[in-house]
Amino acid sequence: MKISQRPSPNFGNRADSGKIDKLIFHYTGMKSGEESLARLCDIASEVSAHYFVDEDGTVTQLVDEEKRAWHAGISYWAGETDINGQSIGIEMQNPGHEWGYREFPELQIDALIELATDILTRYAIPAKNVLGHSDIAPKRKQDPGELFPWHRLAKTNIGYFPEPQKKYVSSVMSENDLLNCLNNIGYDPDYSLHDVVIAFQRHFRQTNIDGTIDPETAQLIEACAKIA
16 A cells, blocks of 8 residues: 655654554544644654544554554553553544544545555554554544544454344343443553443444443453453
């Protein structure tokens, strides 16, 4: 695929012992692609990503993959806290919840699938480590949000997505057991159950994001824990 270059000054070195085993998706939360690129390349912003995908499908590389881009911030996944040092970060142009959150265009998702597929062929990134910013920072972040097509990506072997059941039964698991399942999936155990469930629902149950462990959510948590 064609990838433009617009180097960002916002990066560092990865730890010598670090390995790239996570792929993190974001939305920019800014009104336009040019505004997003300007911020990602502004040394004063102290933020960046390895790649930026605009709504028209244009892909721009900002930071070399061997470098540590600054996209995850304070975050956690499966016992790890240096997510920037272990991941590739991709920013998707979208105004986000603050400026008019909307669906991601087909051209943009097609480009993302091609880009992510290429990355996954070059790094040993397990499906359970293909994540959204809200997965690794549930209290702080909402992106890429409930309109991000996780299910479609999983059909192309980018991440995983449990197939919904036709009937849901009440889980016999306690809230503590379900929290343990969420922790086993990778979510931070220091967050409240409500915050983690909202992050989980943004990824896996996008039709109703209320932080409530209803039967559907409980079954999806159990299914994901088994996959992870």
